[in-house]
Amino acid sequence: MFQERLRGLAAALTLGLGLGLGVAPAMAGTPDNVLVIADKIDDIVSLDPAESFEFSGNDMLNNIYDTLVELDPNNLGPLVPGLAESWSVADDGRTYTFVMRKGVKFHSGNPVTAEDAAWSLQRAVKLNKTPSFILTQFGFTPENVDERIRAEGDKVIITTDKKYAPSFFYYCLTAVVASIVDKKEALAHEQDGDMGYNWLKTHSAGSGAYRLALYKPSDSYILEANKTYWRGAPAMEKVFVRHVAEPATQRLLLEKGDVDIARKLTPVDIEGVKGNPDIKVNDEVRGRIMYIALNQKVPPLDNPKVIEAIKYLIDYDGMAGSFLKGAYVVHQAFLPKGFLGAIDDRPYKLDIEKAKALLEEAGVGPFKVRIFVRNDQQRLEMAQSLQNTFAKAGITVELRVGTGKEILGQYRARKHEIYLGAWGPDYPDPHTNASTFAWNPDNSDEAKLTGILAWRNAWPAKETTPLVEAAVVERDTDKRRAMYEKIQRIHQKVSPFAEMFQAIEQVAMRRNVEGFVAGGSIHSAFYWTVKKN
Amino acid sequence: MGPFERRGTRPASAKEEAGLSSNTTTTTLPPDDISHRLWRLARDALRLLVMLATTFLGLLAITFFIGRVVPIDPVLAIVGERATQEQYEAARHALGLDRPLIVQFLIYVKDAATGNFGTSLLTAKPVLDDIGRVFPATLELATIATVLGVLLGVPAGVIAATRPGTLVDQIIRIVGLMGYSMPVFWLGLMGLLIFYGELGWVGGPGRLDTFQEMMFESEVPRHTGMILIDSALAGAWDIFRNALSHIVLPAGVLAYYSMAYISRMTRSFMMNELSQEYVTTARVKGLPEWRVVWVHALGNTLVPLVTVIALSYANLLEGSVLTETVFAWPGLGLYITNALMSADMAAVMGGTIIVGAAFILLNMASDILYRLIDPRARAAA
Numbered sequence: 001m002f003q004e005r006l007r008g009l010a011a012a013l014t015l016g017l018g019l020g021l022g023v024a025p026a027m028a029g030t031p032d033n034v035l036v037i038a039d040k041i042d043d044i045v046s047l048d049p050a051e052s053f054e055f056s057g058n059d060m061l062n063n064i065y066d067t068l069v070e071l072d073p074n075n076l077g078p079l080v081p082g083l084a085e086s087w088s089v090a091d092d093g094r095t096y097t098f099v100m101r102k103g104v105k106f107h108s109g110n111p112v113t114a115e116d117a118a119w120s121l122q123r124a125v126k127l128n129k130t131p132s133f134i135l136t137q138f139g140f141t142p143e144n145v146d147e148r149i150r151a152e153g154d155k156v157i158i159t160t161d162k163k164y165a166p167s168f169f170y171y172c173l174t175a176v177v178a179s180i181v182d183k184k185e186a187l188a189h190e191q192d193g194d195m196g197y198n199w200l201k202t203h204s205a206g207s208g209a210y211r212l213a214l215y216k217p218s219d220s221y222i223l224e225a226n227k228t229y230w231r232g233a234p235a236m237e238k239v240f241v242r243h244v245a246e247p248a249t250q251r252l253l254l255e256k257g258d259v260d261i262a263r264k265l266t267p268v269d270i271e272g273v274k275g276n277p278d279i280k281v282n283d284e285v286r287g288r289i290m291y292i293a294l295n296q297k298v299p300p301l302d303n304p305k306v307i308e309a310i311k312y313l314i315d316y317d318g319m320a321g322s323f324l325k326g327a328y329v330v331h332q333a334f335l336p337k338g339f340l341g342a343i344d345d346r347p348y349k350l351d352i353e354k355a356k357a358l359l360e361e362a363g364v365g366p367f368k369v370r371i372f373v374r375n376d377q378q379r380l381e382m383a384q385s386l387q388n389t390f391a392k393a394g395i396t397v398e399l400r401v402g403t404g405k406e407i408l409g410q411y412r413a414r415k416h417e418i419y420l421g422a423w424g425p426d427y428p429d430p431h432t433n434a435s436t437f438a439w440n441p442d443n444s445d446e447a448k449l450t451g452i453l454a455w456r457n458a459w460p461a462k463e464t465t466p467l468v469e470a471a472v473v474e475r476d477t478d479k480r481r482a483m484y485e486k487i488q489r490i491h492q493k494v495s496p497f498a499e500m501f502q503a504i505e506q507v508a509m510r511r512n513v514e515g516f517v518a519g520g521s522i523h524s525a526f527y528w529t530v531k532k533n
Numbered sequence: 534m535g536p537f538e539r540r541g542t543r544p545a546s547a548k549e550e551a552g553l554s555s556n557t558t559t560t561t562l563p564p565d566d567i568s569h570r571l572w573r574l575a576r577d578a579l580r581l582l583v584m585l586a587t588t589f590l591g592l593l594a595i596t597f598f599i600g601r602v603v604p605i606d607p608v609l610a611i612v613g614e615r616a617t618q619e620q621y622e623a624a625r626h627a628l629g630l631d632r633p634l635i636v637q638f639l640i641y642v643k644d645a646a647t648g649n650f651g652t653s654l655l656t657a658k659p660v661l662d663d664i665g666r667v668f669p670a671t672l673e674l675a676t677i678a679t680v681l682g683v684l685l686g687v688p689a690g691v692i693a694a695t696r697p698g699t700l701v702d703q704i705i706r707i708v709g710l711m712g713y714s715m716p717v718f719w720l721g722l723m724g725l726l727i728f729y730g731e732l733g734w735v736g737g738p739g740r741l742d743t744f745q746e747m748m749f750e751s752e753v754p755r756h757t758g759m760i761l762i763d764s765a766l767a768g769a770w771d772i773f774r775n776a777l778s779h780i781v782l783p784a785g786v787l788a789y790y791s792m793a794y795i796s797r798m799t800r801s802f803m804m805n806e807l808s809q810e811y812v813t814t815a816r817v818k819g820l821p822e823w824r825v826v827w828v829h830a831l832g833n834t835l836v837p838l839v840t841v842i843a844l845s846y847a848n849l850l851e852g853s854v855l856t857e858t859v860f861a862w863p864g865l866g867l868y869i870t871n872a873l874m875s876a877d878m879a880a881v882m883g884g885t886i887i888v889g890a891a892f893i894l895l896n897m898a899s900d901i902l903y904r905l906i907d908p909r910a911r912a913a914a
Contacts, residue, residue: 036743042871045611046657053613128623130616201657214750216666217656218871219863222747240743244861248722249738252730258737402604403874408614409606426615448618 029257035236035530038250038259041243042218048200049179051129058176062524065179065206068098068117069170073517073526079170083112083180093163098156104230106182107211114151120181121149123195131177134427164473165480171429181205209234209528218243235531254508261509261516267326270506281508287336287425287521288503294496296458298417305362309355311348311498313389323381328501333488334437336502338521341430341484347492355393366394372416374404383420412450414458428522430484431472438464438491459496589889596885597638600878610875611654651879660883668887669758671864675849677784682791683842690799694807695826705796712793721786721859728782736779738861745775783860787853791845798841802834835906843899850891
């Protein structure tokens with residue numbers, strides 16, 4: 001009868017739900033030999049080291065590939081041997097020699113040779129993807145790279161186009177784009193002479209502590225330990241990184257012990273877990289600088305007194321003390337803390353009266369301006385704070401909000417007015433930021449130097465461009481440091497940039513996790529140093 | 534009559550009942566032998582094909598042109614903001630984005646007709662592979678949510694209709710209203726907090742726990758991509774139970790919305806039926822009340838109810854971005870949304886096609902169901 005059928009259905013339903021409900025407690029917690037990380041990995045576009053230029057991709061590749069020279073995760077700063085056991089530069093200042101470490105094998109079993117190293121670097125130059133500038137800035141072109149970067153026996157010989165500060169060159173070789181790829185393995189999967197590019201977009205061929213076992217875009221990836229890693233097998237046999245877009249969800253997973261590390265918690269979530277005895281929070285200063293830039297093509301933003309006034313209209317301490325608490329510290333120069341030459345000078349603070357006086361001196365009455373900002377909660381809050389403080393001096397701000405790609409497109413085309421955004425360094429040498437904030441070889445529209453921030457804002461950087469060019473070839477480290485300090489102080493006075501904050505990454509993890517390094521201001525994350533007690 | 538139209542219970546006029554048409558001349562029916570049947574079948578199939586082709590073409594054309602006109606730059610998504618103008622142009626050319634819109638569209642259609650739906654800019658994998666990965670996740674979730682929604686919503690609607698104005702009715706209506714009004718984001722997070730965080734009754738975000746996920750990847754052969762089905766087929770009951778514990782909460786949240794909608798519609802249809810004369814007649818004839826309500830009245834609401842359920846199911850098949858975000862569920866909603874934000878048009882089009890196909894299939898399934906349920910529909914065919 002129908003009634004009975006209905007009851008039967010209800011029973012089946014309850015049984016099903018019960019089955020579902022009844023099993024969760026037994027399965028909670030992460031396996032002992034697997035490091036489980038909750039992160040946001042939807043920025044990954046390619047796993048080819050010659051192309052990868054996103055934070056999450058670089059985090060992964062840093063653990064799959066090795067470079068000739070490397071940074072020590074326990075002491076980020078000085079160079080340590082990687083796949084090269086020693087290196088030197090000749091008296092001509094242009095010829096570098098790297099002696100390859102012996103007995104190292106790739107994940108495929110192929111031996112790591114100087115030929116692989118030379119080919120990997122040549123390949124990055126020839127493919128000419130976004131990060132290739134890190135190498136091509138030394139004068140390598142697809143035409144000349146085969147003779148400028150050569151393998152001779154167990155040595156790699158590299159000849160740059162002119163003399164550079166050697167530390168600058170070495171630091172560039174620690175970047176992911178200079179990863180050493182297994183030439184035989186990559187070429188075995190070559191299509192149409194692409195040097196393995198199409199295959200490497202979703203596969204790995206490295207020599208590092210981990211190999212890629214599985215990659216599901218915007219979902220997760222699994223790394224498996226390389227048992228014969230030349231530094232010794234890593235403690236964690238597997239690393240499982242899950243894409244969890246919502247920070248509150250990451251927090252729940254961490255509190256329940258279903259992940260070991262949660263990397264994208266907001267300051268509110270961090271406050272919430274601070275009292276939890278099972279969780280600890282590590283603060284690491286990162287390299288990202290949050291700044292605003294004034295497009296010099298838009299009057300009255302090109303008036304020096306207006307620029308100075310605006311720098312006094314930013315509520316640095318107010319923002320850092322409230323909604324940015326824990327995520328950012330005030331930093332007003334373009335080199336992040338941790339870089340050679342970084343300074344702590346803070347010439348500006350919120351001073352409405354001074355700003356008003358400067359605007360009067362400039363002869364500029366109240367005006368309207370648009371701040372171009374991406375649709376991200378923190379940035380919107382910063383923009384709103386600016387809107388508030390600017391208004392007190394008679395500047396009416398309209399917020400032009402859009403998706404990241406949309407606003408970026410306009411910025412690159414010099415179509416913005418004020419841009420609010422962030423800049424992350426590309427390699428651990430001060431030239432990375434100096435060459436974009438303080439250097440502009442050609443300010444014309446036709447030059448289209450869209451990768452250089454000074455160009456995007458139509459600022460000729462006459463005062464600092466020659467200083468930057470001199471600093472990058474200075475071989476004495478102390479002299480070099482002093483030069484960058486000087487450049488930043490000039491920059492703080494005259495540039496249309498107002499650097500505001502430096503990012504801090506607050507990594508929340510279970511108490512038994514040791515050794516996780518997010519990379520500081522100069523590098524990417526290290527998984528192979530982690531162990532769980 | 535087309536799909537998704539309600540077949541009413543209009544009484545037939547006496548003349549039509551008697552088989553007489555309103556014209557004085559009687560039209561002769563076409564001959565019913567095999568060759569004519571085959572001809573009609575072929576003609577119907579052709580009509581169906583033409584309808585499908587036009588629908589899809591229209592869908593693709595609109596999506597394509599909107600995508601190209603939107604001010605988001607897909608090239609920037611790949612090359613990143615450090616690229617030089619030269620690298621940017623090279624990438625743009627490699628993607629074929631410097632060709633005229635019409636040419637790009639025709640190339641896409643031609644490739645699609647041969648099964649090549651392009652490569653996603655963001656995942657660097659063929660769109661077909663991506664859809665094969667994300668759609669089963671959404672399908673699982675949507676199916677269980679709809680089943681739960683129907684099992685809870687239909688009886689709730691019937692009960693509310695038979696006791697209009699009482700406390701029971703009020704409660705059911707309020708619960709339904711809450712379903713419309715609460716943001717799914719909030720409900721999902723609350724559910725996670727209470728049932729996963731505090732009580733530990735259900736699995737957390739994601740489709741499986743770490744251990745089970747690794748086992749699933751390495752040991753269970755992929756037949757459908759739906760974890761529940763694949764693990765059941767392989768006899769991996771550990772994984773099956775774990776997957777069930779993870780799907781309960783997100784499916785429950787989505788089911789709540791389904792149930793709210795279905796119960797309101799059921800109540801409305803039922804109240805309409807219960808006011809009809811045949812119901813009074815049945816009662817007078819002495820049929821038990823439950824038969825009158827659950828067999829005869831409910832039976833007559835089945836046609837519009839199937840429509841409502843099909844619509845609700847189709848809605849869920851598009852993928853629910855917010856639910857997928859909160860529960861870290863790698864489904865179609867997140868896939869299409871991420872693709873849209875980066876103007877990854879191949880992926881968006883692929884997603885559009887699958888959603889369009891789902892709608893059309895559900896349409897056709899509803900049609901078949903009407904014929905099965907409603908004898909008049911069978912006769913008209």
